[in-house]
Amino acid sequence: MTGKPRLAVFKFASCDGCQLTLLDCEDELLALADTLEIAHFTEATRTSLPGPYDLALVEGSITTPEDAERIERVRADSRFLVVLGACATAGGIQALRNFGDVRGFTETVYARPDYISTLEHSTAIADHVPVDFELRGCPIDRGQLLEVITAYLAGRKPRIPDRSVCYECKARGVVCVSVADGTPCLGPVTHAGCGAICPAFRRGCFGCFGPAREPNTPALVRLLREQGEAPEHIARVFRTFNAASPAFRAAAESVDDPDREVRS
Amino acid sequence: MTHRHERTLRVGSLARVEGEGAMHVRLDAGGRVREARLEIYEPPRFFEAFLAGRAYTEAPDITARVCGICPVAYQMSACLAMEDACGVTVGGQLAELRRLLYCGEWIESHALHVHLLHAPDFLGYASGIDMAREHRADVERGLEIKKTGNALMALVGGRAIHPVNVRVGGFHRVPSRSELARFAPELRRALELALETVIWVAGFDFPAAEAKHRLLAVAQGDRYPIDGGQGIATDAGYGFRTADFEDYVFEHQVPHSTALHAELADGSTYLTGPLARYSLHSAKLTRHAAAAARAAGLDAECRNPFRSIIVRAVETVYAIEEALRIIDAYEPPERPWVAVPPRAGRGHGVTEAPRGLLYHRYDIAADGTITQARIVPPTAQNQAAIEAELCELLEAHQGLGDAELTDLCERAIRNHDPCISCSAHFLELHLERS
Ligand code: SF4
Ligand code: SF4
Numbered sequence: 001m002t003g004k005p006r007l008a009v010f011k012f013a014s015c016d017g018c019q020l021t022l023l024d025c026e027d028e029l030l031a032l033a034d035t036l037e038i039a040h041f042t043e044a045t046r047t048s049l050p051g052p053y054d055l056a057l058v059e060g061s062i063t064t065p066e067d068a069e070r071i072e073r074v075r076a077d078s079r080f081l082v083v084l085g086a087c088a089t090a091g092g093i094q095a096l097r098n099f100g101d102v103r104g105f106t107e108t109v110y111a112r113p114d115y116i117s118t119l120e121h122s123t124a125i126a127d128h129v130p131v132d133f134e135l136r137g138c139p140i141d142r143g144q145l146l147e148v149i150t151a152y153l154a155g156r157k158p159r160i161p162d163r164s165v166c167y168e169c170k171a172r173g174v175v176c177v178s179v180a181d182g183t184p185c186l187g188p189v190t191h192a193g194c195g196a197i198c199p200a201f202r203r204g205c206f207g208c209f210g211p212a213r214e215p216n217t218p219a220l221v222r223l224l225r226e227q228g229e230a231p232e233h234i235a236r237v238f239r240t241f242n243a244a245s246p247a248f249r250a251a252a253e254s255v256d257d258p259d260r261e262v263r264s
Numbered sequence: 265m266t267h268r269h270e271r272t273l274r275v276g277s278l279a280r281v282e283g284e285g286a287m288h289v290r291l292d293a294g295g296r297v298r299e300a301r302l303e304i305y306e307p308p309r310f311f312e313a314f315l316a317g318r319a320y321t322e323a324p325d326i327t328a329r330v331c332g333i334c335p336v337a338y339q340m341s342a343c344l345a346m347e348d349a350c351g352v353t354v355g356g357q358l359a360e361l362r363r364l365l366y367c368g369e370w371i372e373s374h375a376l377h378v379h380l381l382h383a384p385d386f387l388g389y390a391s392g393i394d395m396a397r398e399h400r401a402d403v404e405r406g407l408e409i410k411k412t413g414n415a416l417m418a419l420v421g422g423r424a425i426h427p428v429n430v431r432v433g434g435f436h437r438v439p440s441r442s443e444l445a446r447f448a449p450e451l452r453r454a455l456e457l458a459l460e461t462v463i464w465v466a467g468f469d470f471p472a473a474e475a476k477h478r479l480l481a482v483a484q485g486d487r488y489p490i491d492g493g494q495g496i497a498t499d500a501g502y503g504f505r506t507a508d509f510e511d512y513v514f515e516h517q518v519p520h521s522t523a524l525h526a527e528l529a530d531g532s533t534y535l536t537g538p539l540a541r542y543s544l545h546s547a548k549l550t551r552h553a554a555a556a557a558r559a560a561g562l563d564a565e566c567r568n569p570f571r572s573i574i575v576r577a578v579e580t581v582y583a584i585e586e587a588l589r590i591i592d593a594y595e596p597p598e599r600p601w602v603a604v605p606p607r608a609g610r611g612h613g614v615t616e617a618p619r620g621l622l623y624h625r626y627d628i629a630a631d632g633t634i635t636q637a638r639i640v641p642p643t644a645q646n647q648a649a650i651e652a653e654l655c656e657l658l659e660a661h662q663g664l665g666d667a668e669l670t671d672l673c674e675r676a677i678r679n680h681d682p683c684i685s686c687s688a689h690f691l692e693l694h695l696e697r698s
Contacts, residue, residue, distance in 0.1 A: 011284060012307075014332075015330060015332040015335075016283060016333055019332075020333060020425060023380065024410075024425070026411040030396055030403070030407075043281070043282060044380065045279060045390050045393065046280065048279070096314040118308060138426065139332060139426055200422075201436045203436040208426070208428075236318065240322075240325070
């Protein structure tokens, strides 16, 4: 023990992109390593020390019975538990299984599905244990990650606004792709954090940061229709990396089931 | 130390690899290897299953999420496969921009593996971060090269992890000549650093080993292969068309892994990745990269997996030189993409991820809906070869104590920079000695 705050990084079902974001902090990595003790971070080090940890960063969703147990132990070992990315906050892209038949999926990929142990649903960490903070994105933003780490080390709340991508376009001076070009864009209902990358590249936002706080999805669904998007396409744009988040899930279902949309 | 009893060695979570897995080996009392398993226990994520029913245009964004370490490889193989299915070829400056983006991924990924994941094995540290206490300059150099790779990905692709700018047919937006030209000085600086890294790693101690497997790499004409190509080259005296991949490579499931095992039609194991690329194509390296390889003591072929760190360092130099060449010759194309109207058909796409060949195949319907997807990632292909290498090492070094032998096995696995997230996913090491 070094007396420094102890950091641990854990991975569940995921692509590793969110934890890689920590190694992508090239300018800050060595300084961070000087101020805290990296007690567990399998992707980066063979050192693996038992808890308790001051701050645990968790990437990935829960998809197996073993992982459902493992996250309980991680929670018990950690003072603060921060979850990273669409996988950990909304079940991730692998939550598309929630809308299909996981048995059938296993049979599509594996000749011997009986060797594979998996849960029917891919779920967010908060569905299993209390979490202290959810950082969104697929992947998360490096600057936001550093803010979260420094905030917890300093004992304050992270300053992460939960408004929409539209604010970031305005802040960056990016012309609205929806208004100017009629490009379908999920920016109005998507959580800020990326810095409006897609509109800056003349592309509509496809929602990788998940829903903003209180998103007006019915209005956006109407706009997408007016822009000529086919209903099955509209349902699909909400069913990507954050498909299982309540707001995007409801939006997709409202398109699948037009009666619901009339009510909304 | 003699072991007259059976030995089982096991490592629970293999470190400094991407994704999750274990290793489990068992030697009998006579020192024969009874089992050498690379257990990929990462939970399966079923990409191939849920791609069915999606639009062909969605494949690049969706398959990027297979792997945060090499998303561009997924995006590029997916784009090539879709364009192949639709009978469209993307050439000229758009193809060059794709190669440029891919160079960014090679630079980033290789710099990460060489400095933070692999070098600590040679110098005896638990991590790159620990290594930085005594080798600060080397680690800082690695981080700076890596940062340049990431910056190049962000410049061309919008961001380093899961770039947003890639689409079937090209890009959403292409950079201006001056945007790229402004970046050239940073690349030139990285080239100097990457050359220093080659010299640094060439001085490490390398255990003797020889990969006896077949080698497989994309063939890209007179270029060192990165972003696509005319077909597949092997060291077996034959090459084949990308479309025939599944006639030459067979995958089967093994009980201990969520990744499938691949082998060639004749049943031989094969290796894909830096050693294969280098051994099949070293004559196509650029000037600095070729000179660096020679100075580092590499011959035209390299079959010692421990020396793959040198090959990665040389390939980093190559990718930087390529990036500079592309930027220098760049003329913005008239449109950021070419139209790729869907049609019913099957398409194949293959590119060189930093860890090796990545094959995609899709069947699409007339309206562009994906009806079937198949993805064969590099680590799944290398898995059987890695297990064979473990067997050889265990037999050659059985006189070592448990800790040293376990270490050596872990290193043998890390030589291949296995990406467990990609393969379905990575690794715990269990070395059994009872
Ligand atoms: S949220 Fe996205 S980037 Fe992060 S681990 Fe999941 S798939 Fe990867
Ligand atoms: S604009 Fe939307 S889809 Fe694009 S990176 Fe930002 S949140 Fe993700």
